[in-house]
Amino acid sequence: MENQEFEPKIVAFVCNWCTYAGADLTGTSRIKYGANVKIIRFPCTGRIDFMLLMKAFENGADGIIISGCHPNDCHYSTGNFHARRRWVVFRNLLNFSGIDTERIQFSWVSAAEGFKWADVVNNTIEKVRALGPYENYKKINVPTLFAKEDNNE
Amino acid sequence: MARVGVFVCHCGENISATVDCEKVAKESGDLNSVVFSTDYKYMCSDPGQTLIKEAIKEHKLDRVVVAACSPRMHEPTFRKACSEAGMNPYLCEMANIREHCSWVHPKSEETTAKAGDLVRTIVEKVKKNKPLQAIKVPITKTAIVIGGGVAGIQSALDIANCGHKVIMVEKQPSIGGHMSQLSETFPTLDCSQCILTPRMVEVAQHPNITLYTYAEIESVDGFIGNFKVKIRRKSKSLDENLCTGCGLCTTKCPKKKIPNEFERGLGNRTAIYVPFPQAVPNKPVIDRENCNYYQKGTCKVCEKVCPVQAIRFDQEDQIIEVEAGALVVCTGFDVLKPNFFPEYGYGKYKDVIDGLQFERLASASGPTKGEIRRPSDGEIPKKIVFIACAGSRDPAKGIEYCSKICCMYTAKHAMLYKHKVHDGTPYVFYMDIRAGGKMYEEFVRRAIVEDDTKYIRGRVSTVFERNGKLIVRGADTLMGAQPVEIEADMVVLASAGVSNPDSEELAQRLHVSYDAYKFFAEAHPKLKPVETNTAGIFLAGACQAPKDIPESVAAASGAAVKVAALFSNSELTREPVVAEVNRQAPPVFSTCTGCFLCEKVCPYQAIEREEIKDRNGNVIKTLARINKGLCQGCGTCVALCRVKAIDLHGFSNQQMYSEVMALLNF
Amino acid sequence: MSDILINKVKQLLSDKAIDIFIGHGEGTGGRIRPIFVRTPEDAEQLIFNENCKQSWANYLLKPEVKAAGKIGMMATKHALRAMMQLASEFQIKDNEVLALYWDNNELKSSADFKEIEAYLASQNHDILPHEQEMIDKLNAMTTQERWDFWQKEYEKCIKCYACRSACPMCYCHHCAAEGNQPQWIPVASHQLGNMDWHLMRAMHLSGRCINCGACAKVCPMHIPLNLLTYNLITPIQQEFGAIAGMKHDATYALSTFKTEDKENFIL
């Protein structure tokens, strides 16, 4: 009952050249998707540091989308291939540590795939909504400690 | 403490229809470090930009966040505005509340809240932005044109006429490319050689052009404005300065039965040869594979007859190194190999030939002096079948694209045939006639109406020989897919145009990308048609995709303009989104451990090694260093570095970390 | 065995073939400790017996040791693999470190990468059966069970960073855990921050871990944290064909890629 009202927080880590542009196209085409996904722009999937993904879960994300150019389409020729290898290893490690990799959706969305972006977002929202809030993380969170550490500027 | 200004754009009603912009502006005003926030109908308009500029001055802003459309759209606009107000442009960031918010969500509290979240996130990011300076790189004002076909010739002449130095590198002994093999050109039917050869001579004589024929690109290092290129000049076994081009050697060479590549195997040449009479330079080379002296150790007839003693049997390949600011790749295309068509009998039946061979038959300087005679017995064919799309548009053959030029040259072939063999009948099997171009459709009509070419819409399934005739079996799809069989005397295949066999290797040498068919890829199919994804390397002609002469020439001039524009300044400026390895005071020097695991990750070979030495010159430490000229700012090395010794300007660890934190914590 | 070793090291030191030798010595309570021998006389303290399984490769890059001059080391199989991995990361050069190792009860010495590689190729490098068993057991659990298992372990961690000190691959002068711009890893030792540390450590060692197990052996809280990195060894070998510490010129698995790498998890 509580889950029906649950709106997951989802962070999307996307590359500038394909998926960010693809998401722009979703907008230009006025295709609708859930407002609970927020996009962070990276130059390339190769730039996405695995530490940032961990930080996203720690700070209350219930799901993560990671998306970039299709293989062979990388603006930087090979950044996405390197990223893909890291993801294989990172997923394996997360899974072994008991972190739910179902909550991380990897995808390739090109600058022309406005529809696909909306699909990826909506499907991920559905999936994460069904999985519920990421309680495991919420139990061990120490928000006050974090807030003080970070906002010292 | 940063002083951030937030500017929320309504974009007419594009944003304000679903997002409460005033509320977003008001709430952003309460954010830590935000000292000014406002909303406006059109932020990108002149008054909107003025609003930002004045606010920067009035409120002493040192950071600006514009919440509007996608940064891919207007980031340069707003950065420029900030710069005009005296701020470092890289301290301005955009929050995308249109494409990523107002357009994709309905009007609701939630949508406004999301816009607020996005603004807050970018505010946190911009607080960590650092002022950056555009990177300046010097330019060597010499261009290298690879390939001496019509595209290369056009490009080289255009650049040279702008007053810049050009080095042309051609693989064959002569420039001219495929165009020099053609008989007449569509849609005007003017003689190919007549229009091309004066341009070839112009290249050879131009004071700004250095021509290297029989040469190939060995390696390319460096970056835009500063390439270092090694060129292999294959040995011609000839002292070119002495040779007068008299041609006596070629008449005396005892090896006379070598299939002539220029004639597509329809004629012969000698082992020491000039590929064709109008060749530039008109000096011979020795084909060592077929030379008696190189193969058997005796002969040297050419050396004996040469009146100026120009033959050099011991000459070796020479590698020369040149510096260049830009490269134009014009390496052209190839024609599909015969083993692609077992069912059409190419290679099995002598009278099944391809389009380029037909060009040679029709050429006044060709092996038959321009008479259409079939290769098997020299008879004049009375019935001739042209098969269009031989390989093209055929997924089963692995070529899904349209080769584009074949419809036109097939119509031209049918016409030329009819003009030379008045009682002959030309047939054309085609899928569609694609004659888009100035005077193209009219040209095809002429072939059909005036020259009575029988166009049959359908595919040919097989060609086989019976009773000395070539039976072409196909279907006529305009007659209810009725099977048709034509007893032909000769068959001409409009074979697909394909990429050169060594194009993949060359692309890797140049670090430019290529498509699934190994054609070189342009940076953008519409807006950057002559650029590659490697700055400073341009494309022209059929090395990109099959192109006809007007298109190749247009692209060549386009590429030439790009080069000339680049050379119009002595320095070039680049976005400073590049990676950097940190440097610290001794004894640490840098947190970089020198493991160089990042070296191989870089798609641009931008990671170099720097040795830190003590006063005596002993190496204390070896560190990674990013070459700013080469780095394109992908950040793949940044995410790999364990110690976080590398960071990316514009997308730094601090910026990205702050974004994630701000997006989720409030 | 100790005698052969002592004589050999004495010889090497008096011949000035090496300036310092890292070997096994007797510690308190019957434990083994590393000793650093600089004179032939001190070599008497060296021991070698069946308990001497420790790898001292983590000392190779310490400035104090390097400052002493040419290094010799009593090397276990794992120490040799560590050397190869360090070489592939440009931390040591060929013929720079003289390794002494037992090959079929014969004491061999070599500083030559090719020789060491040949020896390593003849050895078995599998993860120990009881460790593999534990990995399989964990993989057979549900995600939630694994989460609970590790949280219980992370809870114990006191962030002493002994694991880092013992690891031959943790040689960064300035570990990312110490970075505070931004503060990737919280300083305090709470469950979340501890997890951050251990996952980051495992990620940094993926494709580089030579399964010596030093990290777990030194952990005062007995966290089986070696399993985190061991678990990645098999998939990296299977997916990318890479194994750490076997070749001095190997390419790091995450520094390269194949266009056909698996991607069944990507939409």
Add this chain to the structure above:
Amino acid sequence: MIRLGFYPGCSMEGGAREYQESVIALAKVFDIELIQIPDWNCCGATAAHNLNKELSLSLPTRILALAEKNELMDIVVPCAACYSRLTVTNHELNKDKSLADKVCDVIDMPYSGNVNVLNIIQFIQKYIADKLEEKVTTPFNYNVACYYGCLLVRPNGILKFDRPEDPQTMDILVKKAGGNAIDWAYKAECCGAGMSVSRTDIVARLSGNIIRDAVERKAEVLAVACPMCHSNLDMRRPEINKFLKKEVDVPVLYISQILGLAVGLDAKTLGLQRHMVAVNLPEKKAEQPAPITNTIKTEA
């Protein structure tokens, strides 16, 4: 002894008994046991795939599932129509997981999609071809026109077997058996099988063209790998001869029969007596086959 699955289909049990007999006999020579898939059913060739997609996939899937259940992961399917149906089914199921689930639900059996379907030529290539030459005792030195028909090589995108317009694999096998595979023009043309019963006049014309070209190019034997091709070229010979307006008695042999003769099996074992057009191959001493020229003159 190699054990492979074997799917006969309807024709092997009826009109093409000699095909089945020759395949099994040939396999035996090479120490291969062909095990019939227990409880096999109709493959649904001809009309099913035009009428009901699910049924047309369910029938072959059941056959494949039975093979898998009996651990027969390579199955030999001599009939070209059966081969086509089974291969297309594998392709469709592997392409669409939800369809596969649905079909498995219909037949109430699991199927992984991994059973390897071999046509007669693939079977011979994979298990026999390497040892063929050493086993040849009586080289089949006749001029052979290898006729592939339609289903063996099309649709090429799915079957990925041989070149659809100019197939070569059977020619290579015939050459290995000592025969002279001639170059001719009707290798993969339609024999009219779809009209075999309803419009024999069309069959006579289509098959007649095939027979004529083969004979004009001095073929002494036609080689086939499909029971439908065989029945049209063999059984419909009276109609064909009427169309050609002459008596043509060139025999039509299955590739398995040709290879069988080459490795010394007798005519009876290979079922040669079952053909409509009598197989009267002229005695040849180990001499060269009649010379072939590509251009041959005939009265038009």
